[in-house]
Amino acid sequence: MSGPTPTRQRRRGHDPESVLSIAVGVFNERGYDGTSMEDLARALGVTKSAIYYHVPGKEQLLARALDRALDGLFAMVADERAASGAAIERLEWVVRQSVRMLVERLPYVTLLLRVRGNSRTEQAALERRREFDRFISHLVKEAAAEGGIRADVEPLLVTRLLFGAVNSITEWYQPARGDSADDLADALLKMTFDGLRSDAA
Amino acid sequence: MSGPTPTRQRRRGHDPESVLSIAVGVFNERGYDGTSMEDLARALGVTKSAIYYHVPGKEQLLARALDRALDGLFAMVADERAASGAAIERLEWVVRQSVRMLVERLPYVTLLLRVRGNSRTEQAALERRREFDRFISHLVKEAAAEGGIRADVEPLLVTRLLFGAVNSITEWYQPARGDSADDLADALLKMTFDGLRSDAA
Numbered sequence: 001m002s003g004p005t006p007t008r009q010r011r012r013g014h015d016p017e018s019v020l021s022i023a024v025g026v027f028n029e030r031g032y033d034g035t036s037m038e039d040l041a042r043a044l045g046v047t048k049s050a051i052y053y054h055v056p057g058k059e060q061l062l063a064r065a066l067d068r069a070l071d072g073l074f075a076m077v078a079d080e081r082a083a084s085g086a087a088i089e090r091l092e093w094v095v096r097q098s099v100r101m102l103v104e105r106l107p108y109v110t111l112l113l114r115v116r117g118n119s120r121t122e123q124a125a126l127e128r129r130r131e132f133d134r135f136i137s138h139l140v141k142e143a144a145a146e147g148g149i150r151a152d153v154e155p156l157l158v159t160r161l162l163f164g165a166v167n168s169i170t171e172w173y174q175p176a177r178g179d180s181a182d183d184l185a186d187a188l189l190k191m192t193f194d195g196l197r198s199d200a201a
Numbered sequence: 202m203s204g205p206t207p208t209r210q211r212r213r214g215h216d217p218e219s220v221l222s223i224a225v226g227v228f229n230e231r232g233y234d235g236t237s238m239e240d241l242a243r244a245l246g247v248t249k250s251a252i253y254y255h256v257p258g259k260e261q262l263l264a265r266a267l268d269r270a271l272d273g274l275f276a277m278v279a280d281e282r283a284a285s286g287a288a289i290e291r292l293e294w295v296v297r298q299s300v301r302m303l304v305e306r307l308p309y310v311t312l313l314l315r316v317r318g319n320s321r322t323e324q325a326a327l328e329r330r331r332e333f334d335r336f337i338s339h340l341v342k343e344a345a346a347e348g349g350i351r352a353d354v355e356p357l358l359v360t361r362l363l364f365g366a367v368n369s370i371t372e373w374y375q376p377a378r379g380d381s382a383d384d385l386a387d388a389l390l391k392m393t394f395d396g397l398r399s400d401a402a
Contacts, residue, residue, distance in 0.1 A: 150395075157380065157388040157389075158397065161369065161370075161385075162366070168362065171368075184362075187358040190351065190354050191354060191359060192397055193398050194351075194398060196289075196393055197395060
């Protein structure tokens with residue numbers, strides 16, 4: 001008797017993955033705080049009571065969405081290529097991977113970057129984000145100590161400005177325009193590691 | 202009979218300038234759409250009816266606040282130093298001035314960067330912002346054409362990433378921490394024009 005339901009749900013695209021993806025789109029458009037369960041039900045094309053079949057609540061969706069972004073960052077941190085070799089090369093690899101991850105998981109990272117700590121879920125996400133920032137900051141300091149990057153810039157400012165450029169991608173990137181993640185990463189790395197001046201190249 | 206009022210208003214800090222400054226603080230904290238005239242009255246410490254003595258409405262405050270940021274950008278565009286000389290030097294000057302302006306007018310620029318076009322005031326501000334972006338984009342193209350900046354990066358991506366780093370300052374800058382606008386600009390220009398690699402300097 002319960003046979004047809006999963007099929008219909010799949011056909012209408014209501015597996016957990018698409019529920020999450022649609023919800024994140026609504027959060028980014030209306031703001032998380034401005035989104036009601038009714039808004040989510042409308043976006044999914046289900047009744048308000050049916051939405052509870054798919055998800056117990058808004059905050060659980062938020063937690064899953066933020067994990068999607070954060071797990072990507074921490075997979076990088078745990079990777080062998082972030083752990084051995086010259087620090088400047090590891091930094092370069094991490095920046096490239098960050099751009100790739102951001103493009104692959106664009107709506108999830110966009111949501112993460114807007115989190116301000118308004119709930120325990122948001123605070124936990126901010127704490128993980130700060131942990132990632134400390135990892136980057138440490139890598140920049142190592143690269144400076146090894147003499148790989150110039151000594152006349154403050155590592156903390158470099159970290160902020162470098163990831164300011166990376167994170168800005170969520171503000172202006174249009175996948176349809178045709179630039180791939182690697183195009184973005186190439187431009188960013190050439191600009192920040194080698195410099196824009198033609199005589200610096 | 203009307204003598205004491207302006208004195209009292211000055212003492213309580215309710216000249217137009219401080220009304221604007223307090224309102225922008227509230228807009229940035231609560232979001233413009235989430236701010237009511239009652240919130241503004243509370244922040245100013247006046248009754249809800251007294252607020253209309255100071256300002257006809259929320260959108261007028263928004264328009265004045267956005268002009269404060271945009272006028273700063275266009276003063277740069279009109280400056281002699283943005284108009285003559287090698288394009289790469291003009292670009293360098295404009296980036297440095299942008300950082301200074303952003304730090305000087307931090308809450309106004311923060312507000313501008315969050316505008317999404319939800320009203321005619323916001324649309325007009327976005328149009329002026331796009332005009333500024335076109336000016337920068339043109340300058341980057343000129344610098345590439347003159348051979349001042351490397352030819353193997355797409356000027357539009359450079360513009361986006363460069364100002365992505367500049368604008369990120371609104372996300373993390375803490376004036377109390379001690380970095381001056383010139384410290385920020387120096388770090389940013391060294392990183393993006395000369396490159397982080399010690400052998401690129």
